[in-house]
Amino acid sequence: MKTAVVKKPNTALVIEERPIPEPKAGEVLIKVHACGVCHSDLEVRLGHFPIATYPIVPGHEVAGVVDKVGPGVTWPKVGDRVGMPWLFSACGHCDLCVQGKDIMCPEMKVTGVNRDGGYQEYMIAPALFVAPIPDSLDDAEAGPLMCAGLTVYNGMRQAGYKTGDKVAVIGLGGLGHLAVLYARAMGARVAVISNTPDKEGEARELGAEYFINTGSKTAADALREWDGGADIILATAPSTEAATAALPGLASDGTLVLLGVGPGSVTAAPLDLIFGRRRLMGSPSGSRQDARATLKFSAANKIVPRITKIPLEEANNALDQMEQGKLRGRAVIVF
Numbered sequence: 001m002k003t004a005v006v007k008k009p010n011t012a013l014v015i016e017e018r019p020i021p022e023p024k025a026g027e028v029l030i031k032v033h034a035c036g037v038c039h040s041d042l043e044v045r046l047g048h049f050p051i052a053t054y055p056i057v058p059g060h061e062v063a064g065v066v067d068k069v070g071p072g073v074t075w076p077k078v079g080d081r082v083g084m085p086w087l088f089s090a091c092g093h094c095d096l097c098v099q100g101k102d103i104m105c106p107e108m109k110v111t112g113v114n115r116d117g118g119y120q121e122y123m124i125a126p127a128l129f130v131a132p133i134p135d136s137l138d139d140a141e142a143g144p145l146m147c148a149g150l151t152v153y154n155g156m157r158q159a160g161y162k163t164g165d166k167v168a169v170i171g172l173g174g175l176g177h178l179a180v181l182y183a184r185a186m187g188a189r190v191a192v193i194s195n196t197p198d199k200e201g202e203a204r205e206l207g208a209e210y211f212i213n214t215g216s217k218t219a220a221d222a223l224r225e226w227d228g229g230a231d232i233i234l235a236t237a238p239s240t241e242a243a244t245a246a247l248p249g250l251a252s253d254g255t256l257v258l259l260g261v262g263p264g265s266v267t268a269a270p271l272d273l274i275f276g277r278r279r280l281m282g283s284p285s286g287s288r289q290d291a292r293a294t295l296k297f298s299a300a301n302k303i304v305p306r307i308t309k310i311p312l313e314e315a316n317n318a319l320d321q322m323e324q325g326k327l328r329g330r331a332v333i334v335f
């Protein structure tokens with residue numbers, strides 16, 4: 001089978017032939033049909049994740065079909081359509097796992113970061129950590145829902161979203177464009193904050209009522225003019241500066257949730273947080289339960305990511321474009 005590997009930090013992907021692996025007890029072999037290209041894959045290639053191990057096959061936006069099951073596996077069945085998200089496995093017995101918060105398990109393993117992911121024709125996954133893909137979702141469109149979709153949908157829920165809230169989305173990339181679609185489907189009023197003025201058309205097409213071009217106005221001022229500020233700010237772009245600049249634009253009791261990983265620090269003036277009782281939080285991907293909820297909500301509300309299908313050989317190129325900020329929507333490797 002064809003595999004794309006990052007052999008060591010800060011090196012390009014290398015395509016190589018490997019034998020198709022055999023699933024062991026408790027594992028399944030997934031025939032990968034599609035795998036989205038996430039900003040975290042770029043971080044893996046750059047060597048920015050302390051938890052990453054090398055050599056590694058990136059990719060945690062996997063959609064495919066169960067091709068073989070290991071000894072003792074009773075679910076899923078061969079032929080079932082399944083996805084694999086960021087969470088590859090968790091211990092299952094710690095307090096967090098028992099509470100359904102396996103995404104914060106101290107022993108969690110991460111798909112495409114310290115366990116081989118979906119940039120290959122077949123991958124091994126623990127049977128109990130795959131997510132069933134609803135029939136109405138296409139493989140290439142389901143892939144990006146496993147990370148980009150899950151992260152923004154769940155991030156909004158973790159931030160305490162209530163119907164009708166004003167949600168501001170920083171950035172209109174892979175996560176950001178999906179954030180607009182989810183927020184609209186959940187009944188939110190939506191603003192998009194971007195430093196790229198020509199994204200206004202796309203933002204409005206996706207359902208945003210307000211576009212803030214940070215080149216002509218600060219995000220905080222523009223948000224305060226939006227009926228007093230945003231109830232939730234989803235920081236999807238990997239820019240700590242953009243999050244810091246937007247934070248004072250929260251309404252009272254508002255929450256800024258960090259979803260995109262970037263260098264530097266987000267800073268907040270104590271008075272901005274204290275008087276308006278504002279919150280700054282982060283949210284990592286989601287649990288197995290969150291992944292299923294995302295897929296079900298997406299199917300029911302026809303959430304379709306904007307994708308560009310590419311062959312595995314183009315993955316390096318897609319990561320380069322992402323690094324230069326040139327990639328629009330989501331690139332998805334299809335086999």
Ligand SMILES: [Zn+2]
Nearest residue numbers: 038040147148
């Ligand atoms: Zn991701």
Ligand SMILES: [Zn+2]
Nearest residue numbers: 091094097105
């Ligand atoms: Zn655990």
